[in-house]
Amino acid sequence: MNDFFIVIALQAKEGQEEALRAQLIAVVEPSRRDEGNLRYEMFADRNDPRRFVFVEHWASPEAQHRHHTESEHIRRFNADGAGAVEKIEFLYTLDRLA
Template identity: 50%
Template sequence: MSNLFIVVGLKAKAGKEDELRRDLAEIVEPSRKEDGNIRYDLFEDRDEPGCFVFVEEWESMEARSKHHEQGPHIQHFHANGVRNVEKTEFARLLKRVV
């Protein structure tokens, strides 16, 4: 089975861009250290500060699910940092074409 690729876009609430940037940055390194993680990168739109994009690659859906459902850093974000998110702009599970 091929690797799982995911992209997720989050928009910060007005005035909460710096807080969300900090909160999201804090989950990157622990996520990279998880079993099954291949890539976990955070980007911010150059033209629209406060629009963040995660690019993730996992060995399997199981590894990604464990990260999302059991990772203490993710659970902490859902309990605290998500308050600074205006909306999820997109969340896509991708398959490599070529």
Template identity: 45%
Template structure:
């Protein structure tokens, strides 16, 4: 059963572009990681400083490995400078398998 992670980010005023760039830079290397099924950042169309990343992992171990990668460590350094508040992270298990 896969693990879905929803991470909510709020940029400091004036740091919206840096937030978007930092999250977009994680897409390709994250998708190349073993166990990453999906990795997508989304921006609030009414508030560009508010972004959410939705990622899906095969299991908690794959997610744990993700947190130790060089690209995530670099992103954390950038996020420490641009976020207005700590990132809110939720881990969710699929309640039921989709049909098909």
């Protein structure tokens, strides 16, 4: 099986939570339409309004790489929204075992 998963948490800069939320929400639907995407979900942490978590499932690492490096919506986020990110709290790339 070539498919794999990504779980990533981003923390917004203080005071930029709503701006980051809007920018991240804007990439969800276009990302779901990217070739090789099987699941793309965004979550907000109930206990920390600055934390956003993505769960992604891709048909292959190559499909995820194309999404991350070639898709216009991710380029736009990197240009316009990434400045509201304080840090990536964690990033896991996972292979399904069972």
